[in-house]
Every structure is written in C-alpha cells, then in structure tokens.
Amino acid sequence: MVGTLMYEVCRICYNTESKYIFEGKLLHHVVKYYECAICGFVQTENPYWLEEAYDSAINDVDTGIMQRNHLCSKRATNLCALLKIKNEIILDFAGGYSIFTRLMRDIGFNVLWQDKYCANLLAKGFGYDGKSVKLLTAFEVFEHLESPINTLDEMFSISSNIFFSTLLIPEPTPKIEDWWYYGQNHGQHIGFYRKKTLKYLAKKYNKNLYSYNAEIHLLSENRISPILFKILMRFYNLFFIFTQKRVSSKIWNDYIEIEKINDIKFL
Template sequence: MQCKICSKNNQQVFASKILQKYEINYFHCKYCGFVQTEDPFWLEEAYRESINISDTGYIQRNIELSQTLTILLGLFFDKNTKFVDYAGGYGVLVRMMRDIGFDFFWDDKYTTNLFARGFEYKEDDIYEAVTSFESFEHFVNPIEEIETLLKISNTIIFSTKLLPDPIPQPADWWYYGLEHGQHISFYSQETFDFIAKKYNLNYINLDDMHIFTGKKISPLKLKILKLRKFGMHKIVEKRLESKTWEDHRLMSNKI
C-alpha cells in the first residue's frame, strides 16, 4: 500500500477489529513514520454522528484549548487579525475565542454550526492562522487537507497525539479509536518533520499541540504556554475586548 504522506510503499504492521465488526489492516511507512489504515470503507457508518458518543472530554478540551490559544495567539501572533477554526465541530471553540476577544471564524464540512452561526469562514479574507483540533487523525488524505489549510494561512495550529515508539498494538493505545472507527491517520515526530520540510515550514512540537508555521518562534519562549495552569491566559485576556455583546448586536440586526 502507498503511504499517504510520502507516497513510498509501506508495510502492514497489524490488524484489528473496529466498530466491533470489521477486521482492518494498519500500515506503517518506514520512510516518514506515518501509520494509516487500509482504505476506510466504513466511514459513512462511523460518522452517523460527527462527534462520537465516547468523546466525553469535548467541552473540557475546548476550555483548555481556549486558554492555551489565548496565550499563544496573544503573545506570538497578531491578536487583532482574523483566525479560522477548521473542522470546527459545533462551533464551541470559535464562540469561546470570540467571547475572549479574538476574531475567530468557523469552518466544517461535516458538522452543523450550532454556537458560532453568522461567523463562518469566508475564502477571500486574510487570516493570521488556522487552527484544527482533533482532526488530523480523521483525515482520509492528510496531504490534501494540509494543502487546503495552507491556502488559508501559512500557520497551522493543531492537535493530535504522536505515535509512541515503538508503535503500540491496538489493545495498548486507546487513540486508535477502535470503538468508533473515526481515527485512520497516525503521525510520528518524523512524519511532521517530513511535512514541514516538504512545505518549507517550521514545525514546533508542544506535546499534543503542534504548529506548522512560516514564522520563526523560539520553542524556548513557547514554554510560557505551560503557565496556563497559573492563570497566564487571564493576563492576556485583559488586553482584549470580548466580542460577545458586539456579536449579539450584529446578529440581532440580521433577524
């Protein structure tokens, strides 16, 4: 099977049952470190609900992401410009970021925008950065998706869990998502280094959060993100003006 990242031939590493019914094969690329499933014929069934029922951390994750993003965007990017949340789900994060004071917009091909209606992504606008959380592991064609993101901005801020080394067996790593069948692409540090080099970008690893960017940002300075636990995001928030009431007035005029 051909690797969807580097197009080299990869090798089957194991098989496992997903959705409690389909025995599928997983393939590993020795050249770029990527792991992928076989052609995911089961996705229509897996996505009967776009947010899977086992994702009990959805709200808590968005709270933590909004705090980390507040520090990251407020200190290292132009906080007064526009941002897009790609594969933004129900729009929870976009609404949170707008409430904080960032001009965030929503985009998602597969999920209904419930919380950020009226603030959908417009292709012709200019965006400082695009975020995409818990989506890379869902990409059927990762390179195509990344190239779509790079058309929006040359800074992509995203989250996914890196493959452990050695590659774990299905029973030993919950992130394979066997019960819901939506996770089909898995990346190593080596994979992201390959992608960054391919597009002449800098890659920054922040544990489960990652950045591809044309900007030069010191990884040492980014350690300040850990101060989220001590309320650093609140200091940054004081420099911003919430868009909650402004958005209310804007949407009220459209009724």
C-alpha cells in the first residue's frame, strides 16, 4: 500500500503500533483509520482538516442538539442526587452554545459554562471562573479531542468527577460507510472509544468507571452502585420528576444577577 503508514502512535495509550485498518472519506478528504490493540481506541490519521471541519463550531447536521441537551439535563439531575450534589459548582466543559448550562440553571443547579471555540449565547454572566468544581460534564466532546490525554489532564485538574457522553464503537470495527458516528459529512469526529478504552483511562487516572449502554459514562472518585447508576440513566424521565425537587430554579436569581452586570456596564 504505497504512501500509507501501517502504524501510528495511539493518542490514548501511546502504543506505537496502532494498526492501519481502512480508509474512508471525511468531507472531501480520504482519511486513514487506525486501531490500537492495547486499549481498543480507533483514531483517524493526524486530522489536518479540522479548520475546515470547524468552519461552524456546531455542525449543521446536529439536528438532535436540543433533544440531547434536554435528555442530558435530566440524567445529570439524577446523577447529582446520587452524588449528593446540590449547591456545588458544576462545569459544562466545551459547552457549545450553553444550552445545557441554561437548562441546568433553570432546574436549579449552579452550572457554569466553558468553551474555547463557541459563543456563550444563553448563559452570559455564568462562564467558568476557575473555582473548585464538584462535577464536570462533557457531552459529545470526547470524539472531537485531538489530544485526549492532554484534555483529560485538564479536566481532572478541574474536577474529580467527569460525566460524559460518547458513543462506543462496535466490535468488530465497522467500515466507515457502515456506522453513522464516523461523521463523514462534518469531519469533526476523530477518535472512537470502547469500554476497554474507558477502563484503561479509569485505571490511568485512578477513577471508578460507570457506563449505561454504549452512550453515557461517568469517571468518578466516588464509589456508587453500578446498578443504581444504570437505573437512573435508563429511567431518567421517571426519576427526574423527584430528583428535580431537591433544588429551586435559578431563573429569577439569574435575571437579577444579569441586571446587576448590565447596570455596571452602563455606569
């Protein structure tokens, strides 16, 4: 195979023999994919096309963005009950347009927003200020990470608990045309995890791993019941009816806070 590197360094465990498995089209680029035998991580070649892919921070085909944020806010509310989080600061890492931040503040949690590449449209005045954080959320972030370990180092320097979503890649590894999550039409997904990969990360950072199906995960310093975690994630609507009652909405208090900020601006 002329011009194709048969191995690349795994971006998770740094195994030097992450093996070439196939190539496929992302945007208009023909991209090579590699799979690590040690941690199971599947990655693209060096993603030279990202500037083009992120012409818009939120890709145009993300039609599920509102539904996903509502679902994640309910699951996060249930998790907060499980972890006994009520007034502590929560950070939504790479929080996009701040939809999740606003939803969680509407429910009653002190959620702050952070995103290096996206505008804060809905939670202005509630950006992350470097304070201690009890829980960090990162929904649909992991598959975008160019340097996963560097980003995880940053995340764990902020909080010992990371609640995140990423769809685990099936086994055997599907061809690019057989799995929608490769994201051929937007080119933003460059790394794909397996349960084996997440277990490797849990061991590396000395955390406990909890997963529901192939989609929602928690890396935590806390030991909790795996069964209870799965129940709260599966029946999120049912339990949300009760868990949301632990807190009071911040809608009015946030209005007052933003009014103060705006008054100061116009002094």
